[in-house]
Amino acid sequence: MAGWNLARDYQGLSKDFGSLAAVFAIEGERLTKDPLSEVVRIEREGVRFYVKRYWGAGKGLRRYLGRPRVKAEWQNLQLFAKWGIPTAPIVAHGLERNAGAFVRGALVTRELENTQDLALMADQGDPRLQDGAWVRGVSRQLAASTRVMHDHHFTHNDLKWRNLLVNEKAELFFIDCPTGSFWWGPLLRYRIVKDLACLDKVAKRVLSRTQRLRFYLQYRGRDRLGARDKRRLRQVLKFFEGRE
Numbered sequence: 001m002a003g004w005n006l007a008r009d010y011q012g013l014s015k016d017f018g019s020l021a022a023v024f025a026i027e028g029e030r031l032t033k034d035p036l037s038e039v040v041r042i043e044r045e046g047v048r049f050y051v052k053r054y055w056g057a058g059k060g061l062r063r064y065l066g067r068p069r070v071k072a073e074w075q076n077l078q079l080f081a082k083w084g085i086p087t088a089p090i091v092a093h094g095l096e097r098n099a100g101a102f103v104r105g106a107l108v109t110r111e112l113e114n115t116q117d118l119a120l121m122a123d124q125g126d127p128r129l130q131d132g133a134w135v136r137g138v139s140r141q142l143a144a145s146t147r148v149m150h151d152h153h154f155t156h157n158d159l160k161w162r163n164l165l166v167n168e169k170a171e172l173f174f175i176d177c178p179t180g181s182f183w184w185g186p187l188l189r190y191r192i193v194k195d196l197a198c199l200d201k202v203a204k205r206v207l208s209r210t211q212r213l214r215f216y217l218q219y220r221g222r223d224r225l226g227a228r229d230k231r232r233l234r235q236v237l238k239f240f241e242g243r244e
Contacts, residue, residue, distance in 0.1 A: 006018055017092040026051055039051065050111065069178045069179075073177065093107045112165055113167070117161065118161035139215045142199070146159070155180060155191035157177075157194065197240060216233065
């Protein structure tokens with residue numbers, strides 16, 4: 001049985017996005033592919049869309065247990081929108097099961113126009129990263145959205161610069177969060193450190209210590225570090241030691 005949802009604003013594109021079968025029939029520019037999924041990009045009426053198609057949830061019991069990756073991704077993007085975290089608009093989503101086993105699923109999102117991911121900007125030496133005012137503005141947005149997630153006991157689990165987009169107005173967007181989830185207690189604290197360490201992995205290469213510290217203070221909503229903050233920062237700095 002297949003369940004499918006096409007957003008009201010995109011009913012005019014039902015030929016392409018009106019059913020799971022239609023989405024799997026789309027031909028477009030393939031951007032990525034792995035044994036379980038692929039991403040293709042298409043353009044309709046002057047707008048580009050990203051189509052993520054999944055035909056596997058893993059081997060054995062993974063086909064029956066837990067949330068399929070595609071469902072986790074659209075639900076997490078819906079959470080971001082609910083919490084006021086800017087993200088890619090969802091156009092359509094759904095999945096198909098057979099006798100309780102995952103068969104296939106898809107997620108269609110609209111392109112965030114005129115955006116670039118922060119990792120690419122860092123790799124290309126984008127001059128905006130040398131602009132102190134620009135960095136402060138983006139840092140403030142990133143800190144606020146990250147704090148909102150963590151305040152809801154939710155962590156991204158892949159909070160890397162490549163999953164953060166910025167447009168020409170210096171507005172920040174979060175994308176690609178299929179492994180994000182809710183945590184509590186020590187596991188939440190560990191996952192928070194991981195999120196912050198993922199962000200700092202590139203930040204330590206392209207930003208100053210002052211800028212990195214300012215981000216953390218923005219994230220914490222305070223002017224100076226307390227003992228707990230210093231302890232967490234030590235954990236962040238050591239998180240990837242021996243793994244790189």
